[in-house]
Amino acid sequence: MTSERAITWLLRIYIGLIFCFVFAPIAASFVFSFNSDRFPTIPLGDFSLQWYKNIYNDPAIWDALRNSLTTASVVAFVSTFIGFCTAYTDYRYRFFGKNFYLALALLPPTVPLVIFGLAMLAWLSQINMSGRSWSVIIAHVVLCTPFAMAIIRLRLAQMDQSLESAAWNLGASEWRAMREVIIPFTLPAIVSALCLTAAVSFDEFAVAWFVSGLNQTIPVVVLEILQGQVDPRINAIGTFVFLTSMTLVIIAQVLIMSRDKSKEDAG
């Protein structure tokens, strides 16, 4: 069946093309960040680190980086904590209005960021909390919690449900069972959620742009540079941002994948 084979290979090439499309902008940003020409095109100019030197010497970038790192770390811990609480609640309890509860937990990523940004700006101004250093943190926790919740909930779904009750029957209090059974079991997912939420916060620009005021994060700086002319510094910043968030997302995924594997081995 040669035609069958031809179709198989054509479809595989098609997958390759899709991946080219998806990764082309990331690759382009990487390549052009080392390119000396002011307008990035081919043929390439000389190899140059000038754009990296340029951003390295820009105090505004360093301020933004500090803001971004602080925001991302705080957001990661708070949203993972809230996500864990929500996942455990969903795993263990049934109560009146649970569907509503879960909708509230999972809906935020489906609201367009511009709309949520505007709502957040208006509301935070109303309660006198906009333009502060923690305004972005508050908004990002809202956006990141659903991801943390989903990851941890998936891990809990893999747990043998009798483990926790076994601990109770052996005399452990609810708190002790939580500490010695639930948390150790979900630990890979917790770390995974920390990485993923940090990545989401580190990359988020729309809501941050609305509420950050003077405390700009890296993506907000990129957005403001973009409004001017073509500026090759963005490739250098972009390469750094890509590397950071890709590392975080890869760690997050490897933690999830390895736990799948350990389950297969056990099963």
Next chain:
Amino acid sequence: MNDSAVENSKGPQGNAVSAAEKTNLFALIWRLPMLVWQSIFFAIPLLFLVYLSFWLVRNYRMEPGFDPVNWIKMFSKDYFWDAYVYTFGLAFLSTVVASLIAFPCAYALSFKVSETARRWAIFFLIIPFFTSYLVRVYSWQIIIAENGVINAMLSYVGLGPFIMLNTAFGSIVGYLTLTLPLVVILQTFSIASIDRNLIEAAHNLGCGRLRTVFTVIVPLAKIGLIIGALFCFILSFGDFVSPYYLGGSKPPTLSILIIDTTKSGQQWPKAAVVAVTMIVTLLVVAFTSVGLAYRKRT
């Protein structure tokens, strides 16, 4: 729902002591953080936005009120309706294009590669979804610009230059950057979970490849295909980066309208009108699609 009945009938956690399922302090400590945070910083802000759309602006200052004047003004403007139709049409086009481009890829990932390869493919498709969309759009800007990479390549073979940047084509490229990985993933999940025996049976009964795709695979994967399309529509409809930086904001979309209105001073109530209109549109689209996805076949 009667929760005690549920508890008795199923005993939610196997042989868990039923007393432990009562709402005690322990239960509340886990339940409340999300409820409090997402109420104060998600539900209330969105409700406040609805309220804000009825506020008044006098002498460049906002005043609380309950006046439909912003709604009447906004809805009587031609540029608002132009933006509405354009945004809806562009998002719809993006949804159709993304679904069509993604389908052969999802089909191939489901049937033409090993399970390990499929898992790795999804691994790599998840990465860009969480990787700076903004910088990727900038990258496209330099790739499709008039003297950018693609036109430079085409000029070697004597073609072009083609104007791609600041056109609807540019916007669609940007939307696809945002949505294509997600659509491929959702379609792959639903196609890969189809019972192979059904496809085998169709083949044995003499059903050709294309016919199998349209009469067996598409109907069975319907839910995943529609949910993928729905997410694509939501993301495209609300995005402002692609239509602004790749579409040249000509004409502006609703999201660009919101930003221009917000950033130009105290016109937040008008921006709120646009935002609420968008949310209502998305709700209608979402309910329609979910209804379509789960509709019983007659």
